[in-house]
Amino acid sequence: MRLPRQPQFAIWIERNDYDSIKALSPEEPDWPDTYDEWLQRATEQIAKTESRGVVVDKMVINPQEFAAYCKASGIEPNNVTLGAFAIVLARRQKKI
Numbered sequence: 001m002r003l004p005r006q007p008q009f010a011i012w013i014e015r016n017d018y019d020s021i022k023a024l025s026p027e028e029p030d031w032p033d034t035y036d037e038w039l040q041r042a043t044e045q046i047a048k049t050e051s052r053g054v055v056v057d058k059m060v061i062n063p064q065e066f067a068a069y070c071k072a073s074g075i076e077p078n079n080v081t082l083g084a085f086a087i088v089l090a091r092r093q094k095k096i
Contacts, residue, residue: 007054007055007056007057007095008049008054008055008056008057009056009057009058009059009086009087009089009090009095010042010045010046010049010056010057010058010059010086011042011059011061011082011083011086012042012058012059012060012061013035013038013042013060013061014060015035015039017061017062017063018035018038019035020063021061021063021066021082024063024066024067024070024077025076025077025078025079025082027078028078028079030079046058057090057095059086059089059090060089061082061085061086061089065085066082066085069081069085069088070085
């Protein structure tokens with residue numbers, strides 16, 4: 001019997017929130033300069049993953065919630081903690 005595939009979660013940022021989230025981790029080298037560059041990269045990555053038959057669930061990141069999560073957890077905001085926060089959101093929404 002084959003187990004169903006677990007969805008993968010993608011960090012999703014709204015245009016109006018991009019600069020706020022990017023400003024939370026100014027030392028992070030992986031942030032594209034513009035939202036449009038980020039959007040293209042994110043969209044391409046999601047399409048590549050979905051082309052392998054994997055369901056991708058976009059987790060919309062609120063910059064205030066992410067900042068509060070980092071502060072409460074005593075961790076620095078960066079791309080790794082952003083990914084961890086997306087998993088926290090998925091659990092809150094009972095997606096995993």
